[in-house]
Amino acid sequence: QDGVANNFLRPNDFRFVTQNDTRTRYGADLTLQWRPSDKLDIRLDGTATRFENVIRDNVFRTLAGVGSTGGVTNVLNPVISSNGILTSGTFTGQNAQPDGRYQPDISTTVTGGLNATWTSGAWKVEGDISYSKATSEFESFFLRFQSLASIPVNVTYQSNGNAAPPNLILTDGQGQSLDLLRPSLFAPNLSFDRVIESDQDEVVGRLDLSYVVNSSWLSTIKLGGRVTTRNIAFRVAQSASQSGNNANPAFRGPGGVALTAADAPLSQFVTTNFPSAGGVFSGFAGNFPRQWLVGAFPGGSARGEFFVDALNLRDFGGLVNSNQQQSDIEESTYAAYAEAGLDGEIGSLPLTGSVGLRFVRTDLVSEGLLTLPSGVQPVRIDNSYSNWLPSLNLRLEAMPDLYIRFAAAKVIQRPDLNDLRTGFNINQSSGTATGGNPELRPFRSTQADLGIEWYFGRESLLSVAGFYKDVTDFTVLRTEVGQIPGVTQFNGDPNFLITRRVNDTGAKIKGFEIGFQQPFTWLPGALQGLGIVANYTFSDVETESRAPYEGLSRHTYNLIGYYEREGVSARVAYNYRSKFASTGLATGGNALVGRGIDQFVAGFGFLDASVSLDVTDNIKLIAEGANLLDFKTVRFQETRDAINELYVTDRRFTLGVKATF
Numbered sequence: 001q002d003g004v005a006n007n008f009l010r011p012n013d014f015r016f017v018t019q020n021d022t023r024t025r026y027g028a029d030l031t032l033q034w035r036p037s038d039k040l041d042i043r044l045d046g047t048a049t050r051f052e053n054v055i056r057d058n059v060f061r062t063l064a065g066v067g068s069t070g071g072v073t074n075v076l077n078p079v080i081s082s083n084g085i086l087t088s089g090t091f092t093g094q095n096a097q098p099d100g101r102y103q104p105d106i107s108t109t110v111t112g113g114l115n116a117t118w119t120s121g122a123w124k125v126e127g128d129i130s131y132s133k134a135t136s137e138f139e140s141f142f143l144r145f146q147s148l149a150s151i152p153v154n155v156t157y158q159s160n161g162n163a164a165p166p167n168l169i170l171t172d173g174q175g176q177s178l179d180l181l182r183p184s185l186f187a188p189n190l191s192f193d194r195v196i197e198s199d200q201d202e203v204v205g206r207l208d209l210s211y212v213v214n215s216s217w218l219s220t221i222k223l224g225g226r227v228t229t230r231n232i233a234f235r236v237a238q239s240a241s242q243s244g245n246n247a248n249p250a251f252r253g254p255g256g257v258a259l260t261a262a263d264a265p266l267s268q269f270v271t272t273n274f275p276s277a278g279g280v281f282s283g284f285a286g287n288f289p290r291q292w293l294v295g296a297f298p299g300g301s302a303r304g305e306f307f308v309d310a311l312n313l314r315d316f317g318g319l320v321n322s323n324q325q326q327s328d329i330e331e332s333t334y335a336a337y338a339e340a341g342l343d344g345e346i347g348s349l350p351l352t353g354s355v356g357l358r359f360v361r362t363d364l365v366s367e368g369l370l371t372l373p374s375g376v377q378p379v380r381i382d383n384s385y386s387n388w389l390p391s392l393n394l395r396l397e398a399m400p401d402l403y404i405r406f407a408a409a410k411v412i413q414r415p416d417l418n419d420l421r422t423g424f425n426i427n428q429s430s431g432t433a434t435g436g437n438p439e440l441r442p443f444r445s446t447q448a449d450l451g452i453e454w455y456f457g458r459e460s461l462l463s464v465a466g467f468y469k470d471v472t473d474f475t476v477l478r479t480e481v482g483q484i485p486g487v488t489q490f491n492g493d494p495n496f497l498i499t500r501r502v503n504d505t506g507a508k509i510k511g512f513e514i515g516f517q518q519p520f521t522w523l524p525g526a527l528q529g530l531g532i533v534a535n536y537t538f539s540d541v542e543t544e545s546r547a548p549y550e551g552l553s554r555h556t557y558n559l560i561g562y563y564e565r566e567g568v569s570a571r572v573a574y575n576y577r578s579k580f581a582s583t584g585l586a587t588g589g590n591a592l593v594g595r596g597i598d599q600f601v602a603g604f605g606f607l608d609a610s611v612s613l614d615v616t617d618n619i620k621l622i623a624e625g626a627n628l629l630d631f632k633t634v635r636f637q638e639t640r641d642a643i644n645e646l647y648v649t650d651r652r653f654t655l656g657v658k659a660t661f
Contacts, residue, residue: 126206
């Protein structure tokens with residue numbers, strides 16, 4: 001909305017971002033196996049990993065004054081597409097906001113399991129118990145600057161189509177280009193310090209009993225049970241200061257004069273040395289910000305904390321400090337199941353398969369803190385549900401090299417524990433929040449598929465299959481304007497864009513798959529190691545709510561060429577998927593709240609390759625290349641007139657040595 005007379009969709013926040021990650025991974029595995037008798041086998045497994053990722057983001061933001069929760073602004077000389085999308089215009093009275101972000105992310109995982117198998121004649125008993133624990137700590141330190149209030153900034157926007165950054169020209173009050181690398185033109189706008197911690201653990205116990213019958217039509221009988229308990233704890237704490245707080249001496253000089261990025265102590269945390277050669281989106285034409293002031297946070301986590309301490313962010317009076325957010329979730333599942341193996345004939349055609357039934361009960365407890373005007377109050381939500389899940393799998397050998405397969409089942413998929421939190425992950429700077437929904441129901445599907453497989457040669461396969469799924473309670477992301485009790489944006493606005501998952505009604509999915517595999521063994525000499533694998537899937541979906549089904553492409557295919565011979569292994573794989581919905585909700589989709597417009601990701605393909613060479617029986621050299629075509633992800637709002645996000649990931653190359661002893 002332009003705030004005057006015309007209604008149209010227009011940008012409300014433009015950001016250009018570069019992200020540089022430094023990743024280090026450590027890992028160890030241990031397996032012990034003991035066979036005290038021919039009937040008993042005992043195995044102990046353990047793994048430990050540590051993953052460290054230091055993220056350095058450099059962000060440029062403008063049009064923030066438009067407002068993320070319904071604010072309006074006048075647009076000069078607007079050009080509106082036939083779809084009601086602003087494709088060009090000039091926004092007046094704006095500002096420019098560069099910032100640097102230092103974000104160390106450290107996670108550790110430890111797992112252990114004990115398995116025992118006892119076999120005697122037709123009987124087999126197998127049991128195992130396992131434990132896993134994962135911890136994660138993500139810290140975010142950033143310092144944002146904003147163009148001086150004395151410099152009015154005009155932003156002229158022009159779309160460059162649906163797959164390239166738009167033109168974005170920033171000028172001052174005299175019509176001159178704004179120098180984004182001049183520290184004296186920028187004052188501190190926001191300092192931010194956030195810590196997000198999570199701890200997860202899982203205990204699983206399983207006991208299975210099977211008996212080989214070998215009677216007419218009945219080959220085996222299996223009975224079993226499984227118990228799983230998962231716990232996860234989230235802790236979020238954040239503190240921030242805006243330039244409007246005069247109590248922080250790091251932001252104010254003698255006499256209360258506002259400091260700029262050129263003044264100490266702020267100057268030590270900015271640099272004009274932009275990290276990407278050629279600037280952001282160097283491979284794209286257009287007129288938009290290529291470089292800007294960026295954060296200077298070298299070193300490790302201690303350096304990031306030094307930045308916070310140097311600016312006295314946690315101690316001075318008037319600190320904006322959001323209430324600590326926390327959530328504790330416990331999920332317990334209890335399952336009992338039975339399965340009968342089938343082995344018989346229809347006429348003279350062999351038929352094998354299985355029929356089974358599983359009962360699963362899930363108990364969930366989600367606890368957290370809710371900030372109310374009267375204070376912080378604990379909240380607890382319980383959610384339980386039970387499901388009976390039958391299954392049938394059949395394989396008919398129509399000919400020695402031709403098989404017909406049929407499968408039918410009821411299945412469930414529980415929500416991710418991260419989506420079951422009671423609280424919110426709040427960004428008071430951008431006016432956005434993500435929340436959990438402890439009352440989410442599991443995804444349920446009644447499905448069947450029928451396929452034919454023709455093994456026309458050694459390692460050669462041609463397969464065709466059709467599938468149908470009747471889905472209920474699938475989840476979608478919903479974004480709405482709302483308030484969070486006791487919390488406001490840093491600018492005082494009580495409204496947030498709140499995103500959380502909710503259950504939709506139902507959907508019907510149908511389609512088919514085609515697969516092909518062929519080694520070229522008839523070629524001469526070394527060329528016999530060549531081969532090809534290809535598959536294609538077509539999916540059609542119809543939802544009861546008419547909302548798009550999130551994450552489902554109509555067309556997907558994979559094409560793989562490989563070579564395997566005499567210690568040399570090579571592989572080239574191209575994968576493609578067509579357009580798919582990324583929000584799956586007709587009533588919203590990120591900032592387009594209440595407009596009935598959905599968000600999609602444009603179709604894309606990517607190419608990966610790998611090669612390995614056995615130097616000896618114990619040593620192997622490995623080289624891998626990912627994203628060799630440098631593909632881009634384009635997110636847009638229903639019509640390709642409105643690009644929402646352009647994301648480019650660089651090519652990645654890996655060299656390694658594998659040794660076994």
